[in-house]
Amino acid sequence: MKRALHRELGVILVLALSCAGLFFIPGPNLLATPGGERARARVIRVDNGDLQLHGLLKFGSQKLEVEILGGPHRGQVFRAANELRAQMELDKEFVPGDVAVVTLPPGATVEDSVATAQDHDRSFWLWTLSLGFCVALCIFGNWTGVKALFSFILSCLVIWKAVIPLVLRGWPASWTIFGAVCFLTGAILFLVAGFNRKGVAAFLGAISGVFAGLCLAHWFTVVMKINGAVLPYSQTLFYGGYEFLDLQDIFVGAMILASSGAVMDLAMDIAAGVDEVACHSPRLSARALIASGMRIGRSVVGTMTTTLLLAYSGGYITLLMMFCAQGNPPWEFINNPLVASEAVKTLIGSFSLLLVAPFTALFAGILLCRARQNTAEAPAAPERFPETSQDPSPA
Structure with a gap:
């Protein structure tokens, strides 16, 4: 019990030190020196x-x-x-x-x-809401909630103190964001699952899905001629001294960053499900475990893709209301740059979710089958019985 507590405190300390290190990284050069x-x-x-x-x-x-x-x-x-x-x-x-x-x-x-x-x-009410969220998360989740809080802070700091300054210095946005997503996915999944085969399977499945989504995003933004200027304030940034930025590449990175959280959840769900199946049936083959992971993925993918659709559509609901009020049918306004960009974002995120399910099932089936077979084939310790004393005297 005490060893587990020390492990939890060690993980929290590492996360706190990581957050502190990111916090003190200097920011990018300012567009203008603030006066007054x-x-x-x-x-x-x-x-x-x-x-x-x-x-x-x-x-x-x-x-x-x-x-x-x-x-x-x-x-x-x-x-x-x-x-x-x-x-x-x-x-x-x-x-x-x-x-x-x-x-x-x-x-x-x-x-x-x-x-x-x-x-x-608005700072007072924002800090009040943030403090309430932190307290509720720690009370409800106990040590897991504390770790989740530090992972939340770590995600914010990685985006603000690492991704954004690097992109503003000229680093390729999509690959920089992909690297940040890999780091955050590993930190969060290994934090939740531990450094074991289940965590490795979830990590490999999530990163495979994100990478596939990145390749699809690069392809379809080019063939559909999606302009990254649809992102808010992108033109202001472009003409404010950062004319070297590739807005289309930033749009691609924003797509995979937006879907990475749902991809992470799905990968963890499938890996945990396959781990439970392997735990209760240690003699199942890798093919059987992969099939179980596929069935788990089919049950979850449907709701996850709908979740992405609802999340993205909420961001441009007023645009759809305007087209509806004007009497424009969907086949007319689908070529609008704003609508097309959101449609691509939704479909690429859904593709990432769709692909992460078989990838995670494959990795989980292979890794967890080997783990369970090694456990099952290990020689069992000889059973020992207490010695009974015999009375030497004749009956």
Whole structure:
């Protein structure tokens, strides 16, 4: 019991050190040096006199008075401006009592400076929600929940501190993301299953499915002429000093990254199922175990592909609503770049799931059959019986 506890603590320590190491990796070069000082501020007074209504949208400048809540200007009241550009997805409108993030110019003074209102401050509720998730995960999952929490943090740090800076430095996006997916898949699957044959089978099956999806994604984005500019803010990034980026390659990497979690789940489900079958029937051949894995995969693949379809369709539901309101049938709007890109993303992710099932069943059948046969063929220890004392005296 104590040895198992030490093992759990050792795994958690390794994950914590990995997260700490990733956290201190320097980020990429900035597009522009941030000027001024950012601070949280409470909106005291609002003047909407310069706002104009253009149809259903507002345009103009909203004048504010804000009280700085932190930093060297804490407690001081500044004038601030909030520009509305009739863009609903980017515009924000403040009312008295709101907490905003504002930018103060260098050397700001209350008399001469006007702050710029950036956006609503959502950090408090975001941290509250994150803390609630962490506590609930640790309470429900015990040590497994703690490990899952660190693997979640590790995934975020790998994407933010490794993948994104490397791609911005010119590394090929799809292969960089594939390497990150391999690392995360190995870390998470071996963390859940342990360093055993079941974990190896799940890892090999998941990586095989992801690699097949990567090859299909490269092929179909070329033949269907899918432009990576469909990703949000890609054009802004492209014209902001990173013109060397291959947007199509980034789109391919985004596809395999989005489906890697579902692929990982399916691989673990099939490997665990085959391991249970082999455990209860250790004399089954590799072919029988592979057939069992195939049957398990067939039961799970249907729901997993539907899960991907629902997850991806939720991201562009308003686009589909617009086409529906205009009376466009599916065979007309399927050539729209946004619709075609999401369709390719859904189908490539589903192909990865479809292919990971036979790959995992194959690896699990071979590896776990050998493990169980070695156990079954091992010579059993001779059974020992307690010696009975004999009475030497005659009956």
